[in-house]
Amino acid sequence: MASSRRLRALITNDDGIDSPGLVALATGARDAGFDVVVAAPHVDASGVGGSVLAIREDDRTRVHRRELPGLPGVPAFAVEGHPAYIVHSAGRGWLDPEPDVVLSGINIGANLGHSVLHSGTVGAALAAGLHGWRALAVSLGRPLVSPERPHWESALHLLPEVLDVLLxxxxATVLSLNVPDVPVAELSPLREARLAKFGSVRVRVDHVEGEDGDLLRSHEAELATPLEPDTDTALLAAGHPTLTELQSVSDRPGVLDGGELRRRAG
Known part of the structure; x- marks a missing residue:
């Protein structure tokens, strides 16, 4: 990483180009000394995971230049595509020079447990890891809660420390940072956390018959079961910001080895 040039950071998210969390993260990266470029979905793309879907006209996807508040001179683009698509595009010739790191967020609402698989915020970070770039996904608050005035400053307070860890x-290291939505003075110490089994939210889907046809209706609710100790869900609920290293898809040998399969099952 030693170089006379500044490191370049691609800032993206899944809440869309107009999210104040995106501006907050870009501002924090700029203040940390990064050369910043912003590219985010033109509309909210929450829950898309690692999708590389884009709105295409033939083989083209529209990109709209934007100027973000408080960030004069910072290149910013609203892209008609999902977060992971944006990251992959950056690694397939769109951005020159390529980013050194990808910072995704600040997401409104925590991304916890193995449910991070479905997060577009995390999906962008994992896509960066596939390109060999370091990446950080940043999320603020609790699931199912949309605060009136998010404490972006609490996430930014932790950003320099976490960036030091990342760099x-x-x-290809990918980190996920979850921060309680409280003032900086009320933050408990940063803790490393393992992923909870499900996160703190469970979704139930019901089949509903209506006059206009059949529907699937989703209901989200926080889990009433006890939280697993030392997991991201439990630590965040106790007021701790949490940091977790994530791994993308990988292979494991031995699928045709009957003894190995029995050992895994046992």
Whole structure:
């Protein structure tokens, strides 16, 4: 990483180009000394995971130049595509020079447990790891809660420390930071956390018959079961910001080895 040039950070999210959390993260990255470029979905793309869907006209996807409040001179683009598509495009020739790191967020609402698989915020960070870039997904608050005045400053307070961890890590490292939506003075110490089994929210889907046809109706609710100790869900509920290293899809040998399969099952 030693170089006389500034490191370049691609800032993206899944809440869309007009999210104040995106501006907050871009501002924090700029203040940390990064050369910043912003590219985010033109509309909300929450819950798309690692999708590389884009609105295409033949083989083209529209990109709209934007100027973000408080960030004069910072290149910013609203892209008619999902967060992971934006990251992959950056690694397939769109951005020159390519980013050194990808920072995704600040998401409104925590991304916890193995349910991070469905998060577009996390999906962008995991896509960056596939390109060999370090990446950080940043989320603020609790699931199912949309605060009137999010404490973006609490996430930014932790950003320099977490960026130091990220930049000291090997290439392709992907980290997920969840921060309680409280004032800086009320933050408990940052803790490393393992992923909870499901996160703190469970979705139930009901089949509903109506006059206009059959529907699937989703209901989200926080889990009433006890929280697993030392998981991201439990620590965040206790007021701790949490940091978790994530791994993308990988293979594991031994699928045709009957003894290995029995050991896994046992």
């Amino acid at each position: 000291a890590a090997p290439d």
